[in-house]
Amino acid sequence: MAAIADTPVLYVRTAPAAKLPPPAAGSGFIGWLRVNLFATPGNAILTLACVALIAWAVPPLIRFLFIDAVWSGPNREVCLASPAHPEPGACWAFVRVWLSYFLYGFYPIAERWRVDVFFAALALGIAWLGSISAPRRDLGAVYFFIVLPVLSFVLLYGLPAIGLAAVPTNLWGGVLVTIVVAAVGIVASLPIGILLALGRRSELPVVRWLAIGFIEFVRGVPLITVLFMASVMLPLFVPQRLEPDKLLRALIGVALFASAYMAEVVRGGLAGVPRGQYEAARALALTYWRMMGLVILPQALQVTLPNIVNTFIGLFKDTTLVFVVGIFDLLRTIEAARGDPKWATPVTAGTGYAFAALFYFIFCYGMSRYARGVEARLSRGGRR
Amino acid sequence: MRAGRIALQALLAVIVGGLIYGAFINAADNLARAHISSGFGFWNNSAGFDISQTLIPYSAGISTFGRAFWVGLLNTLLVAALGVVLATLLGFTIGVARLSRNWLVARLAGGYVELIRNVPLLLQLLFWYNAVLKSLPELRDSIVLPLGGFLNNRGLFLPRPVFAPGFGAVGAALFVGILAAIVLHVWARRRRERTAAPIPVGWWMAALIVGLPLAGFALAGFPVAFEWPQMSRFNVIGGLEILPEFAALVLALSVYTAAFIAEVVRAGILAVAPGQTEAAQALGLRSGATLRLIVVPQAMRVIVPPLTSQYLNLTKNSSLAVAIGYPDLVQVFAGSVLNITGQAVEVIAITMAVYLTISLVTSLLMNLYARMTAIVER
Incomplete structure (x- = not known):
């Protein structure tokens, strides 16, 4: 004790220390x-x-x-470099003049309301089926997969019996063709893809091997070769009197291609359904198709909806490849208009591509945001 | 029940077989009517068309359709190989950047991925080709690059190295250097495992791989000369010519695929549980060692399968070459050869078989890798 008391006290603070500033990092x-x-x-x-x-x-x-962009004008002169305008920007005047061609191709002007009705009907179907909380989505599915295809065909191709003049597909073009190819791909690939996925998981060897063969074959080759096959070989494979329409050939190619990819996505969803669900359905004595339709597929598709939408995004971008087999989709109409000597300037190509990029970006980004929204919603549900 | 299943399968087999048979009969009928021969006899016929880029000797007058096939295939493989390397470098950089703690870097990388992934590849390809490379200056206003290269709207012209006979020594030295570096690495690892004393051999290995060939190069008396591109009135003669079609295709493919690879890399890194990093730090590993020894090996297991499928996509997407006229397999074979011979069935079948082979071989290797790296659980 004494030792401590003897130790001299060296320093005792008598006044409060000055306040330090708060640490630099943080808020x-x-x-x-x-x-x-x-x-x-x-x-x-x-x-x-x-x-x-x-x-x-x-x-x-x-x-x-x-x-620096030029927003309006009669011809290429406005988009060329001039003393008043040394560095010409985008030539939006070109897009404005050609806009109706980019939207409808050579679809007869008097009949273009039919295309507009088609766009509206398609938008309705997508909204109905796409929003998870919409009423009567079973009716929506009937509308989307049965009513809409028939309605679209009658509207776009025409049915002279009811007064809609026939419009041959070589007049179709631009956004119309892009949307038609994408929509046919989506409407066809989902049911075919589901059947293929079920076939691939089937216990019947013939069914399984046919499904595996088709899926792996299509996924192993580029879309361009599938399109070439559809456009060059399909006419050879059918009797000569049934020479299929050029657009139809491309649509068949796109639909087959998309189905194989869709099958793999659906298969992923099916794999995510717990075994107990199959066993419970079997225990209730449901037949195979009732088990799939009522118990398994609703869950599998719900879980894999984001992936399905991502496949649609890929499909939507891939529609541009019909360009290569001579079909006038949006990109091809831009390429064609770009060659118009009345508008040929150094900036025309860049402007046309910027317009196309904007179009595709809006659609694809919208879809991917939707997929992410669904994903977030599903994971919220799963956490409960 | 059992009989029903067999009947169902038999019915399906009959339907599919019937469809194939019907298609075959129709095709034979249609081809005979159009006077198109069938079979693969055309393979050895003279091709008679020119190809703008050939890695193996080819001339329009003498070479056969078979030769044209190999030219196209090699061009496809060249684009794919170069695209894979560039896309991997760019994709890994952007994937890591997306996870950066630096807000601006992460946002920029995210913007890149969103922009590139949501615009069709064909549109990007046309943009690079028509709006960028084709709007470079004309021949007479060529941009003169340092070291004697030219850049104009007909392509990029670089000095072509011409190797003298002594150059073999450099190759041999490189081989020896790599071998020695591997031996050194194995020795260092064995020793470290035995004595726990780390031996830093990285610099020695680099010195062996770079230094030995350089020494061989100097000893052999610098056996390389350059053939310089010469500007003439209508053309550039000599040198190494890089076609704008080639450059546009490589650019578009690698920029596009990099965005997808970035997402794959990001997902792979995020798949490594944060506890792994924390445990490594608790053991006193520095951040570089944590990344190299703990995070990357585990992330690679998740990254490699989707990465391979991106490589396959890139290879398949290289067939878009046909849109800008780069002579790849599809453009040369399914384009020119098909148009000249008219033998659609054979030509398309061969083309598809090539891509299928590439896909199957890759997925076989992939399965092998997955089996090798699978987590062995007790």
């Missing part, structure tokens, strides 16, 4: 910057490099698309 705008952009010297360099990249790429792009 506030500066804190956010410090944590997220300038955490380490290496990070700071990366950030500065990114800023430089954005500064290099974005302003010229905005200048090209908007500030």
Whole structure:
């Protein structure tokens, strides 16, 4: 005890210490910057490099698309470099003049309302089937997979008996063809894909091997060769009097191709349904098709809906490949219009592609947002 | 029940067989009417058309359709190989960048992925070809690159290295260097496992692989010369010519596939449980070692299968070459050869067989890899 008492006290603070400032990192705008952009010297360099990249790429792009762009005019003269306009931007005047061609192709002007009705009917079907909380989605499925195809065919191709003049498919073009190819691919690939997936998991060897052979064959070759096959070999395989329409051939190729990919997605969904569900359905003495239709498929499709939508996105992008077999989809109409000497300028190609990119991006991004929304909703349900 | 199942399968087999038989009869009938011969006899006939890029000797007058097939196949493989390398480099960079703690880097990488994935590849290909490469300056206003290259709307012209006979020494030195580096690596690992003392041999290995060939190069008296491209009035003569079609295809394929690879890489890294990283840090591993020894090996198991399917997609997508006229397998064989011979069935069958073979071989290798890296559970 004494030893402690004898130790001299070296320092005792008598006044309160000065307050220190709060630690630099943490909250506030500066804190956010410090944590997220300038955490380490290496990070700071990366950030500065990114800023430089954005500064290099974005302003010229905005200048090209908007500030220097030409919005209207009668011909190519307005989009050429001139003393008043040394650096011409996008030639939107070209898109404006050709817009109806990009939308409808050479579809007769008097009949274009039919295309508009088709677009509206398709939008209704997608909204009905796509929103999980919509009423009577079973009716929606009937509408989408039975009523809509018949209605679309009558509307677009025409039925002279009821006063709709026939419009041959070589007049169709642009967005109309893109949407038709995508819609046929979607409407055909889902049922065929489901059948193929069921076939691949079937216990019957002949069914299983036919399904496996078809799926693996189609997935192993590029879409272009499938389209070539459909457009060159299909006419050989049918009797000569049934020479199929050029668009129809491409549609068959796209539908077969999409079905094989859809089959694999559905198979993934089927694999996710627990065995107990099959056993319970069997215990209730349901037949195979009732078990699949009432118990297994509803769950499998619900679970795999995001993947189905992702397949649709791929299909929507792949519709551009019909270009190669001479069908005038949106991209091909842009290529054709680009060659018009009245509008040939150095910026015409870039403008046309920017327009097409915008179109595809809006559709594909919309679909992928939808898929993500469904996914989030499903995982919410599963967590309960 | 059992009889019903057999009857069902027999019925299906009969229907499919009947369809195939009917198609066959119709095809034979249609072909005979159009006076198109069948069989693979055309393979040895003279082709008579020109190809703009040939990796093996080919001339329109002498070479056969069979030769044209090999030219096209090699061009496809060249584009695919180059595309795979570039897409992997870009894709891994962007995939890692998407997970960066740096907000701006992650956002930029995310924007890249969203933009590229939602625009069709064909549109991107046409953009690179028509809007970028074809709007480069004309021949007479060529951009002169350092070291004697030219860039214009007809392509990129670079000096072509011409190897003198002594160059074999460099190759041999490289081989020896790689071999020695492997031996060194194995020795160092064995020793580390025995004594637990780490031996840093990385620099030595690099020195062996780079240094030995360089030394061989110098000793052999620099056996390489360059053939410089010469600008003439109407053309560029000599040198190494890179066609704009080739460049556009490689660019489009690698930029597009990189976006998908980035997503694969991101998913793979996220699939490694965070506890793994924390455990590694608790053991005192530095962040580089954590990544190299703990995260990457586990992530690779998740990454490799979808990565291979992206490589396959890239290879299949290289058939879009036909849209810009790059002489790949589809353009040369399913395009030119089919149009000249008219033998659609044989030509399409061969073309599809090539892609199917590539797919099957790749998936076989893939299954092998999956079996090798599967987690062995007790």
